[in-house]
Amino acid sequence: MIDFVFGLSVRVLITDEDNKILILKRSTDSKTNPGKWELPGGKVDQGESFDQALIREVSEETGLKISLEHVVGVSEQNLHLIRAVHIIMSGKITEGTLTLSNEHEGYAWVFFENLSEYELADWLEDFVNNQETDDNSEIGSEEVNQVTRTVKPWLKSVKQSMDKILKP
Template structure:
């Protein structure tokens, strides 16, 4: 009997840094179907016919009221659910405006990257942060060297 392949949805996430190098985290509402009461990056699913940039701008505006300027893809991380999986594409962004949260979220924080581990992160974000930390710590890793050069030693 042939095996059925995994079904994936694509999501985009904004890694927004302020002028002091802090990262914007938003906290999901306690009644959320996924990642309830967990901290994550703004963003969400890509709609039919949307580009990555269109979806990211729409989702961030809906969730935080911020206008963003996407800059570069930082990486991709997978999140497994019982029926489907999500691939989160994390994009570094600049933002303008003041944060005003949607009803889907109950808090936000500008966090020093070294303090990320103090927050109860969504599993996918925790995995991504750990992956960045591992790559950054590898002395012979090209990605680690780039991360150290670009961001300093945050994590």
Template sequence: MKPFIPVVRALILEDDRILLLKRSASSRTNPGLWELPGGKLLNGETLDEALKREVYEETGLIVSPIRVIGAFQQDFPFKVSVNIIFHVKVEDGILSLSDEHEAYKCVRIWEIGNLKVSPWLSDFKESLDGSKNII
């Protein structure tokens, strides 16, 4: 049986646009695909702590979680990733990418369908279709 790995993701929403990051082409998981900022928990971290750390490491932004807005699973040959998506508030910082990502975009929900995204993000987008309020 493959292990389930919890992953926290941040929905950063500004002016009806969502911040997406493009994984580097050399990434072990989801290379070249678009996703929300976030990542795996370190040993002993709470969801909040991991979310703040991962978003800061990947974007240079300081965020605080507002609420959980969804959870989506992605199967890999070696693990199952459970992506827990938080709506967050940006408190401070200047957007700058880590080596894990090669680009960023701010897009509207409907534009996600025009991008090559991680499978879990596609599932998340489908859950939002037809919804006027995502948060």
């Protein structure tokens, strides 16, 4: 039996003023997940910190400069002999105009609840499918509902990740 080699990838959940999420469509000639949608980001190089890698990857892929906020989740992807672990962080655009590299052929700003309408990369699809949303919320304030819709899905992922780490 051949064991997997673990690889580390960092991704960012960038939201706009309407709380829509930036997703990128991989080029159709990509080695992994060709033509599928994903969050900006990529591999962490040796000697590079998570934040350095994510800021670099986002700049390379989109031309945007970002600031990072929090870890919002983790997902994994099984490739041939490699298990990629995707650490997903939240972030904001600080400057720049969105310009795609040749690694991607499209982008979209979408609400989290509409991500299932897109053909997602396998790791992102797993992450989205593992989120819990509560559409039957009885909270009256639209502002509270907006925060609940934006934050609650990420909290479940963080809890699941911590449960896996703390499990004996």
